[in-house]
Amino acid sequence: MISTMKRVFVYFIGLSLLLMPLSVYAQDTRVVTQSIDLQVAGSALLAVAGPSVKLILAGAVEAGDAIQQAAENDKSRLRISSLVNNGETRAITAKISEALVGTTLHVELKEPNGNFVYPENRGSLTGEKLLSNETEVTLAEGIGTCWSGKTEDDGYVIRYVYKAIPNAPILRSATIIVTYTISTVASDTNV
Numbered sequence: 001m002i003s004t005m006k007r008v009f010v011y012f013i014g015l016s017l018l019l020m021p022l023s024v025y026a027q028d029t030r031v032v033t034q035s036i037d038l039q040v041a042g043s044a045l046l047a048v049a050g051p052s053v054k055l056i057l058a059g060a061v062e063a064g065d066a067i068q069q070a071a072e073n074d075k076s077r078l079r080i081s082s083l084v085n086n087g088e089t090r091a092i093t094a095k096i097s098e099a100l101v102g103t104t105l106h107v108e109l110k111e112p113n114g115n116f117v118y119p120e121n122r123g124s125l126t127g128e129k130l131l132s133n134e135t136e137v138t139l140a141e142g143i144g145t146c147w148s149g150k151t152e153d154d155g156y157v158i159r160y161v162y163k164a165i166p167n168a169p170i171l172r173s174a175t176i177i178v179t180y181t182i183s184t185v186a187s188d189t190n191v
Contacts, residue, residue, distance in 0.1 A: 057103070091140065095179050106163065
């Protein structure tokens with residue numbers, strides 16, 4: 001019985017050694033395929049560049065002179081890198097950290113310079129908006145895949161306008177934070 005088992009074992013080993021090269025070579029053909037998973041890992045990044053912003057409503061120099069009713073600044077830039085997927089678009093919104101007393105702060109994004117890559121995807125600018133600490137305002141919408149660059153003048157121009165409210169009994173100075181947010185907006189075709 002042992003000799004029969006030895007014979008079966010030897011036959012099994014021999015057959016295995018004969019078939020092993022066939023299994024390796026059986027996979028090689030003139031045409032092969034490979035599955036590849038391709039993904040778009042979307043990103044949305046913003047950065048503010050430029051000098052610090054100080055808006056001053058100045059008083060009169062001499063008695064009887066007019067008091068300054070508005071001050072503006074357009075030295076800051078809003079840089080962007082946006083990579084979208086599946087027909088999505090993005091929007092940029094803004095909000096201030098606290099309510100103002102006797103004054104208002106308006107913001108507007110203006111056209112970026114010529115370094116903007118894929119300018120046709122920069123979105124639609126919505127014009128000057130009154131900033132609030134309660135709700136975000138939309139400054140640009142319909143943004144696709146694009147980026148602004150990183151040199152000094154790259155990005156959307158940020159224009160701030162600080163105004164006194166007519167007939168306000170009190171005007172109070174404040175140090176506030178403006179928060180810009182870029183977020184995905186669902187496409188009409190995906191609804």
